[in-house]
Amino acid sequence: MIETITRIPVAHNSNLKTRAGYSIKIDDTEIALFKVTSGEVFALENRSPHPKGGVLSEGLVSGNYVYCPVYDWKISLADGKVQAPDEGQVKTFKVEMKENIIFIVL
Helix, strand or coil, X not given: XXXXXXXXXXXXXXXXXXXXXXXXXXXXXXXXXXXXXXXXXXXXXXXXXXXXXXXXXXXXXXXXXXXXXXXXXXXXXXCCEECCCCCCECCEEEEEEEXXXXXXXX
């Protein structure tokens, strides 16, 4: 079976400010994009995993982490894992960049 890979262009790298979150929507999925100080771009589901949610694109970015704006949970941008003592995980999406265009890979 051949797996189909879809690359969806979502932003131009120069339009993303460092350490800020951006919300995009692909079909019914809301995704948060984050560009860190190294220039790397990460993509996560735009909802914190706690019951009341929290829009992650509105969170504070520090290093390779975003802090949930509702409960201040520290979430890894690399793997979506909530850091101890809290628990949970957010879905991550693969990001590729070609000619300064950022793509989400599905």
